[in-house]
Amino acid sequence: MSQSNQGPLLEVEDLHVAFQTPAGIAEVVNGVSLTIGRGQVHGLVGESGSGKSVTARTVMDLIPRRTLVRRDGSIRFNGEELTGYSETQMRAKIRGRHVAMVFQDPMTALNPVMRIGHQIALPMRRHFGLSKKEALAKAVDLLTQVGIPEPAKRLRSFPHELSGGQRQRVMIAIALSCDPELVIADEPTTALDVTVQAQILDLFDTLREERDLSILLVSHDLSLIAERCDEVSVMYTGRVVETGPAEAVFEKPEHPYTRLLEDARPLLENEPHTLLKTIPGRPPQLTMLPTGCAFASRCPRADEHCEEERPLLESHPDGRAVACLHPHSSATGGAPVPTGEKAL
Amino acid sequence: MSQAAVAPSQSHVSEDVVLEAIDLVVEYRSGGKANRAVDGVSLTLRRGETLGLVGESGCGKSSTGRSLVQLPSPTGGEVTLMGEPLTGLSEKALRPLRRKLQLIFQDPISSLNPRRTAVEIVMEPLLIQGVAKKEARERAMATLAKVGVDEAMAERRPHQLSGGQCQRISIARAVVQDPEVLICDEPVSALDVSVQAQVLNLLEKMKDELGLSMVFISHDLAVVSNISDRVAVMYLGRIAEVAPSRALYASPRHHYTAMLLDSIPKPGTEREPSRATNELGGRPEVGCPFAPRCPAADDICRSAAPALVEVAPEHLVACHHPLG
Numbered sequence: 098m099s100q101s102n103q104g105p106l107l108e109v110e111d112l113h114v115a116f117q118t119p120a121g122i123a124e125v126v127n128g129v130s131l132t133i134g135r136g137q138v139h140g141l142v143g144e145s146g147s148g149k150s151v152t153a154r155t156v157m158d159l160i161p162r163r164t165l166v167r168r169d170g171s172i173r174f175n176g177e178e179l180t181g182y183s184e185t186q187m188r189a190k191i192r193g194r195h196v197a198m199v200f201q202d203p204m205t206a207l208n209p210v211m212r213i214g215h216q217i218a219l220p221m222r223r224h225f226g227l228s229k230k231e232a233l234a235k236a237v238d239l240l241t242q243v244g245i246p247e248p249a250k251r252l253r254s255f256p257h258e259l260s261g262g263q264r265q266r267v268m269i270a271i272a273l274s275c276d277p278e279l280v281i282a283d284e285p286t287t288a289l290d291v292t293v294q295a296q297i298l299d300l301f302d303t304l305r306e307e308r309d310l311s312i313l314l315v316s317h318d319l320s321l322i323a324e325r326c327d328e329v330s331v332m333y334t335g336r337v338v339e340t341g342p343a344e345a346v347f348e349k350p351e352h353p354y355t356r357l358l359e360d361a362r363p364l365l366e367n368e369p370h371t372l373l374k375t376i377p378g379r380p381p382q383l384t385m386l387p388t389g390c391a392f393a394s395r396c397p398r399a400d401e402h403c404e405e406e407r408p409l410l411e412s413h414p415d416g417r418a419v420a421c422l423h424p425h426s427s428a429t430g431g432a433p434v435p436t437g438e439k440a441l
Numbered sequence: 442m443s444q445a446a447v448a449p450s451q452s453h454v455s456e457d458v459v460l461e462a463i464d465l466v467v468e469y470r471s472g473g474k475a476n477r478a479v480d481g482v483s484l485t486l487r488r489g490e491t492l493g494l495v496g497e498s499g500c501g502k503s504s505t506g507r508s509l510v511q512l513p514s515p516t517g518g519e520v521t522l523m524g525e526p527l528t529g530l531s532e533k534a535l536r537p538l539r540r541k542l543q544l545i546f547q548d549p550i551s552s553l554n555p556r557r558t559a560v561e562i563v564m565e566p567l568l569i570q571g572v573a574k575k576e577a578r579e580r581a582m583a584t585l586a587k588v589g590v591d592e593a594m595a596e597r598r599p600h601q602l603s604g605g606q607c608q609r610i611s612i613a614r615a616v617v618q619d620p621e622v623l624i625c626d627e628p629v630s631a632l633d634v635s636v637q638a639q640v641l642n643l644l645e646k647m648k649d650e651l652g653l654s655m656v657f658i659s660h661d662l663a664v665v666s667n668i669s670d671r672v673a674v675m676y677l678g679r680i681a682e683v684a685p686s687r688a689l690y691a692s693p694r695h696h697y698t699a700m701l702l703d704s705i706p707k708p709g710t711e712r713e714p715s716r717a718t719n720e721l722g723g724r725p726e727v728g729c730p731f732a733p734r735c736p737a738a739d740d741i742c743r744s745a746a747p748a749l750v751e752v753a754p755e756h757l758v759a760c761h762h763p764l765g
Contacts, residue, residue, distance in 0.1 A: 144633040261498075290497035290660065295704035317633065323708030347708050361638040363667035365705065369491075369686050370645060371667055373638035379603065 104176055106278055106311050107133040107156070112170035114148075114155055114335075121384035122166055125151045127335035129170075130410070133279065133328075136309040138301070140326035140343060142319055144358075146380060148335035153281050153315045157198055158187045175278070193220040197272035201284035203264035207256040213267050214252030220274045239270040243300060262293035269300065276308070283315045298325055319358060323347035331355045334380055334391040337410060341417030351417065351424040354392050390422070398423040454670055459523055459654045460486040460509065460542070460622050466517035467504045478504040479515070480678035480730075483749075484656075486622065491648065491655040493669030493686065495662055495701075501678040506626050506658045510544050511535060523621065540570070543615035547627035549607035553599040553614075559585060560595040563613045570618070584617040585610070587650075588643060605636035609643065616647055623648070624656045629664060641668060662701060666690055671755070674698050677730035680749055684756040692765050694758040696735045729761065737762045 114126035126148045133139045141149045154160050156172055158179070172179045179191065192198075200206040208216055217239055218232035227235070233252060240248035243266040256264055265285060272280050282301070286294035302325070304310050316322050322329050323343050330340040331352065339352040350356040360374040378395040381387055390396070393403040403422055412418040467479035479501040486492050494502045508515035511527055520527045522538055530538075546552040553562055563581035568574065585595050588609040599607050608628060615623055625644065629637040645668065648655055659665050665672055666686045673683040674695065682695040693699045724730050729747055732738040741761050749759040 144635065291662070291704045292497065292700055298706075318706070319634070320706040320708050324706040324710075344709065358634060361635045363638070363641065363661075363663045365663050365666050365690050365702070367667050369667065369670055372642050372645065373667070375638045375642060376635040 105132045106135050106137075106175060107131070107313070108171070108173040109152070109156065110171040110173075112152065112155060112172065113167055114151055114160070114165060115167035116164060117166050118384060120382070123383040124167075124386055125335050125383055126155065127386070129330075129332070129335070129337055131313075131330060131337070131340075133311050133313060135278070135311055136305060137328060138305060138312045138314055138326045140322035140329040141313060141315045141332060142317065142322045142329060143332035144317060144380070146334070146383065147332040149315050149317075149332050150283050151335075152332070153198075153283050153313060156313070157192060157196060157281060158182070158184070159198070193272075193277070194224045194275045195277050196279045196281065197275070197277040199265070199268050199272050199280060199282040199285045201287050203261065203268045203288075204256060206268060207264060209256055212253050212255060213259075217252075217267070217271050217274055220271065224275045235274070236270070239274055240267070242273070242304075243267070243270045244296070245270075260293075261289055262297065265289060265293075265297055266300070269297075269304075273304065273308075277310070279311045279313065281313045281315070284317070285314070286321070287316070287318075294321075301325070319347070319362065331358075334383065334386060336391065336420065337418075338392065338421070339417070339419045340410070341415070345415070345417060349425070351419040351426070352421050353396050353398050353423075353425065356425060357397075390420075454490040455488045457488050458485045459488050460484075460656070461521045462505075462509060462518065463520075464518040465505060465508055465515045465520070467501065467508050468516040478678055479508065481518075482675070482678070482680055483518075484673060484680075486654050486656060488654055489652065490671065491657055491669045493665035493672035494656060494658045494675060495660065495665045495672055496675035497660060497701075499677070500675040502658045502660075502675050503626050505675070506544070506624050506656060509656065510539070510542050510624055512544070540566075540618045541621040543618060543620040543623050545608075545611050545615055545623065545625045545628045547630050549604050549611055549631065550599050550602075553607055553610060555599055558596050558598055559590060559602070559610045559613075562599075562610055563617050566614065566618050581613070581617060584613045588613045588616075588647070589639075603636070604632050605640060608632065608640050612640075612643060612647060616651055616653075619651070620653065622654050622656065624658070626658045627660070628657075630659065630661070637664070644668065662690075662705060674701070677724045679730055679746075680757075680759060681731065682756075682758045682760075683749070684753075684758075688753070688756055694752055694756065694763040694765050695731075695760050696737055696762075696764065697731050699764060700734075729759075 109129060109131040112126050112129045115122050115124045129152050131139065141152065143149045162168065214233050214236050217236040218229065221227045221232040221235055236252060237248045240251055245251050245263060245266055286297050289297065301312060305312060314322065314326055326343040329343040329346050330337045333354050339346060339355045346355065350359060357376045361376060363373055376395055381391055389404040389406055390408050393399040408420045408422050410418045410420040462482060462484045465479050465482045468475045468477050482505050494505060496502045509520055514528055522542060525538065527535065527538060560578065560581050563585060564577040567577035567580060582595060590606060590609050594602065594606060629640050632640060647653065657665060657668050669686045671683060672686045672689050674681045674697065676697050681697045689698065690702065693702060725732060728743040728745060732742040735742065747759045747761045749757045751757050752763055
């Protein structure tokens, strides 16, 4: 693999993924574009069915191709196009070597009948041809780095002997074993308690600083993404509706969906019995996406143009982009002024 | 941030106690060994009040909730509903009282009978009570309308409905029986944020309209703080702290509560590395259950379990070295 150190690490362009379902063709990912720079943490946030996990898994080519009716677009890693890679090439050159994945549920992602030492050693033996002994010695280092006490002893543990947080640390150790450039973490802390979540996210922060690691962090939790990511992309029905620096997007959301999603969160500082803002309706079926904006039917700012015209992701000079005909204007950006704004 | 305990607006909360638990103990047997999930929990729920029960997995919050409904009955301790004891009753004697105490579960789809339609699910408890079919159907439809399930949806089965709609049906099934107390066990944890907000608002509305009292169990502090008048924080089977929700979040006294609050993502703030200590280590044999993870633990903490004492009006904490 050519190691060009210029340009972004990962560029996804106009990615489309569709599945055949009994109800018709479900367009799960509809033209997603993402760019992740070196050493950057990019958050992918959305509700269930928004296509965030499918996007992440497609980058790793983890969705069996025979189940797909459509899969096109461009995925460039280090400047190299991955979409033409065969399964064998993905295995030999990408997965676990340059791009590693951390899943939500460490109990089902780990092999329950294999000692964790061997699970950590496996990718290093495969990709680097290390001997069993060498690989296990490196596994001890990795367990130390991810904060597992008594690492040498732990090599012989089975996954069920560890707590949920420790299992997730083991998953991260496996992901780091071949010193990847990109880690894709799909809801890595959703199954964990809040105190453990904070520790795992701190671990990601440290690793990124120490190893210049890039991370694609997939989560449904807007606060978590806003706190831990440099850049964020908000997804709705398989499309990125808003993207930009996490802090700016979070502080002044321009897409009505992002803003409503933020407002629907219960906040610690609320008085008891504060009624929450809700988003009316439900997302449209992925088998019957409307021609216009997919959020129009639920959007307080929508008008007849929104029903007809699908808004494209428009970039602003400040690095933000929003796919909306009537976005909330941001103080810094040159967002178009909404016409005929309805009262919120 | 005020150091004084803030009293919640209690206009709708009266002084009489609807549900009381004294010294609850729940033990599960596994491999001949008793595992104590709840270790001496006492709680009172006042009429019109929402009491939040918050803690991490394994803290015993769900076991506490279930033992209040006698599903199953606690290993030790007493539960009384409006002065009447629930513990030690036969299944038959318990049945008429159960109606007044309804439970809502986390997983909305699997907690509903997959072979019945929404209206049949809501009718069923009424039929069991001997209500005539026609009247049961009318009452079920009226209740479904109240929770926002329209007539077309009422004829669908759970798998044809979304998680949020199923949770509405669970709420309808609970309130159709005209209960006094609703016990909600992680009712919104499986839902997306936008749907979560709808269900939380619906619970508030039903509680107001029907004059319910509520025990709300969740791992999510923000959700609990929004809905509860008072919050009890549990750790390894014991109550660490109880306080009016504003006071708990504004000035936590227990080190564990502070650690929980500290761990919540706070966007826009420069974040210090988490002070949360490792989750390793089971419950110590003696002393405070939190001592192995506590930054303030000393010899007393490791030898004697602290009692729950009042440190400010309505604010109780079980700690030898409370904060604040």
